[in-house]
Amino acid sequence: MTGHVAVVDLGYGDAGKGTVVDHLCSLGDVRAVLRFNGGAQAAHNVITEDGRHHTFAQFGSGTLRGVPTHLTRFMVVDPLALAGEAAALGDPYHLLTVDADALLATPWHRAANRRREAGRGAERHGSCGMGVGETMAYAERHPDAPRVGDVLSPSRLRQRLAAVRDVLGDCGVPVDDVVDAFTAFGETVRIVGSEHTDRILAEGRCVFEGAQGVLLDEWRGWHPHTTWSTTTFDNALALCPSLTRLGVVRTYTTRHGAGPFVTESDELDLPERHNGRDPWQGPFRTGHFDAVAHRYAVEVAGGVDALAITHLDVPERCPGLRIVDSYRVGSHRAGYEIWDRIEPGPFRDLEHQEALGARLAAARPGRMTRPADWCDAISARLGAPVMLESWGPLSSDKKLR
Incomplete structure (x- = not known):
């Protein structure tokens, strides 16, 4: 593999971006991993050959191999969460650079996020409770939203943090304590x-590591069960117009938390080692491979150059696993429509996305097949060659085609 590559999840997240990035970094000659969306809510699992496990949030998934991380201007940076992650990794701050224009997530953003989500009760959207969406929403309304560069000016930082507190409400954390922590x-x-x-793009090959998944995109996902983040390749392409677009999928589809999930099935034996129910996202849900939704993801992401398919060892252990090639949409009384394609709506039309989500919430799997070769079957359905096969959690479990 030569040239820059962007790694993007084509599902609802949790497809294995971290382990794919780790493997790409294991091949050598990677100048840096660039994070280009999301923030501390990411959870990218990497297991080394000697058994070390880390769930990456803000540091890039090549950190255990000594590959530097750059947090670009599209990131939401949480210094408090970053300190905890750094401690777990042995404080690799020497490997980290941060764009001064990146937004800062604060305790007031996090508290407001959790109050808002808890207030929805049974109608929760599926937030991770880390305040990333609240940070993005605040910045849209307030041009003086705190950014990373503000930590170099304690007086300006104090003023901007106090403004966040005044707008979002007190959460019991003194502004001066946050100023001290952010200044440090x-x-x-x-x-x-x-x-x-x-500069770093000119110095060598880089890997762009995305967060969440295209089906959770702020404009293209099933609103309101989405993330406040552009999860397609768009941000990476804004930073680097020439790169390989690598889409990541599992051999089965997953979703962590609320929202439409047409191929969900309780009948499949699909245990999950690193994901489970948590108080904010809710249950970790699994189901058959959703070729319809993944084709939609490829389309709205502007296409992919290649695929990375993870969890290829699972179909052998799960004989009931299938690929869903169509949906039945509607009701038996009114008559079903058969969809093998989800037609994208106008860009940034959240009313359309919400209506689409409502229809998908009532849809059911249509045609289902079990392929003899999962790689070839997924490649044919998504219209892209397979570049990377993953048969387990370790880098040694992967191979390039």
């Missing part, structure tokens, strides 16, 4: 300008 963050990490991204 600024003294520890290397904060850079936007030109740094161009």
Whole structure:
């Protein structure tokens, strides 16, 4: 593999982006991993050959191999969560650079996020409770939203943090304590300008590591059960117009939390080692491979150049697993429509996406097949060649085609 590559999940997240990025970094000659969306709510699992396990949130998934991480201007940076992750990794701050224009997530964003989600009761959207969406929403309404570069000016930082507190409400954390913590963050990490991204791209091959999945995209997912983040290749392409677009899928489809999931099935034996129910996202749900939704993801993401297919060992252990090639949409009384394609709506039309989600919530699997070769079958359905096969959690369980 040569040139820059962007790794994007084509599902609802949890397809294995972390382990794919780790493997790409294991091949050598990677200058840096660039994070280009989301924030501390990411959970990318990497297991090394000697058994070390880490769930990456803000550090790139090549960190255990000594590959530097750059948090681009599209990230929402949480210095408090980053400190905890750094401690678990042995404080690899020397491997980290952060764009000064990236937004800062604060305790007030997190508290407001959790209040809002808890207030929805049974109608929860599926938040991770980390305040990333609240940070993005606040920044849309307030041009003076705190950014990473503000930590270099304690007076300006204090003013902007106090404004966040006043708008979102007190959460019991003194502003001065956050100023001290964020200032210490600024003294520890290397904060850079936007030109740094161009510099490292010119210095060597880079891997862009996405977060969440295309089916959770803020504009293309099933609103309101989405993330406040652009999960397609768009941000990566804005930073680097020439790269390989690598889409990641599992051999089965998963969804963590609420929202439409047409191929969900309680009859499949699909135990999950690193995901489960949590108080904010809710249950970890599994089902048959959803070729219809994944084709939609490829289309709205602007296409993919290649695929990485993970969990290829699972179909052998799960004889009931199938590929769903169509949906039955509607009711028996009114008559079903058969969909083998989800037609994309107008960009940024959330009313359309919400109506589409409502229809998908009532849809059921249509035609289902069990392929003899899962790689060939998924490749044919998504219209892209398979570049990487993953047969287990370790880098040694993977092979390039």
